[in-house]
Amino acid sequence: MYEKVKNILTAASQSNTAVIAFNCTDYIMARSVVYAAEAVHTPVILMLYPEHAAVYHTTGFGNFAAMVKELAEEVQTPIGLHADHDYSYESVMRSIQAGFGSVMIDGSMHDLDTNISLTRKVIQNAHARDICVEGEIGHVGMAADADHAKTDLFTKPEAAEKFCRETGVDSLAISIGNAHGEYKDTPHLDIRRLEDIHAAVDVPLVLHGGSGIPDEQLLVAFSKGIRKFNLGTEFLSNYYKAVAEFSAKNADNPDPVKILQMPEYVQAKLQPYVEGRLRTLCRF
Numbered sequence: 171m172y173e174k175v176k177n178i179l180t181a182a183s184q185s186n187t188a189v190i191a192f193n194c195t196d197y198i199m200a201r202s203v204v205y206a207a208e209a210v211h212t213p214v215i216l217m218l219y220p221e222h223a224a225v226y227h228t229t230g231f232g233n234f235a236a237m238v239k240e241l242a243e244e245v246q247t248p249i250g251l252h253a254d255h256d257y258s259y260e261s262v263m264r265s266i267q268a269g270f271g272s273v274m275i276d277g278s279m280h281d282l283d284t285n286i287s288l289t290r291k292v293i294q295n296a297h298a299r300d301i302c303v304e305g306e307i308g309h310v311g312m313a314a315d316a317d318h319a320k321t322d323l324f325t326k327p328e329a330a331e332k333f334c335r336e337t338g339v340d341s342l343a344i345s346i347g348n349a350h351g352e353y354k355d356t357p358h359l360d361i362r363r364l365e366d367i368h369a370a371v372d373v374p375l376v377l378h379g380g381s382g383i384p385d386e387q388l389l390v391a392f393s394k395g396i397r398k399f400n401l402g403t404e405f406l407s408n409y410y411k412a413v414a415e416f417s418a419k420n421a422d423n424p425d426p427v428k429i430l431q432m433p434e435y436v437q438a439k440l441q442p443y444v445e446g447r448l449r450t451l452c453r454f
């Protein structure tokens with residue numbers, strides 16, 4: 171069933187764990203996540219990274235929101251919908267108008283005061299419409315640039331406290347040794363810093379750049395205030411592998427409509443992966 175992200179975060183918090191938010195590009199990925207969640211009775215969040223719609227045209231904004239809500243009603247397990255990184259007031263409004271009940275404004279590339287004023291402006295509008303807003307403080311950079319080792323990008327607890335107090339943000343993405351994309355070396359989360367941030371603020375904390383962080387570190391982080399965990403790169407990589415495998419298996423198949431068998435073939439590969447992540451990391 172379709173559920174507000176805010177309620178899913180509260181449930182994760184009560185179980186002292188995190189919900190996994192999967193970046194999905196289309197119906198095959200979305201359906202794989204929804205049915206995996208149902209199979210293991212664990213709530214999930216489906217996210218659209220706006221660039222995937224705006225630049226790569228994997229889906230449309232309104233289509234994606236409607237699709238997730240429709241899929242959610244096919245199952246009993248709570249399913250949330252969230253728009254990942256928007257970087258401007260205008261693009262957040264586009265996500266809200268498309269039907270997303272939970273959005274992210276990422277002002278982390280700006281200085282603290284600019285980030286606060288941008289986030290506050292988004293929240294004033296979003297909260298009036300009962301929309302939940304995730305902000306970011308410190309900067310979660312790119313693994314390819316080894317940003318996860320640049321401690322000057324890490325979130326400072328006192329800045330996080332000021333940011334939450336002055337914006338009224340609903341959840342907060344933090345930088346504690348995580349980065350987007352594929353890590354070249356094993357990342358090491360700064361758990362001490364996470365504890366300090368968790369003590370300084372009372373909103374759910376969000377960990378981006380989840381692909382490649384060892385499970386034992388993730389489980390510690392989830393027990394110390396991480397309530398939402400974003401997974402994209404690893405999931406997309408598995409999607410590509412499944413499509414390539416389907417193509418290879420059907421190279422000599424003369425059926426002109428063989429593509430119709432692709433979605434179910436791919437879902438049969440992706441769903442067990444998602445179920446495995448949920449079972450290992452966050453049953454609640």
Ligand SMILES: [Zn+2]
Pocket residue numbers: 255310350378379400
């Ligand atoms: Zn991110």
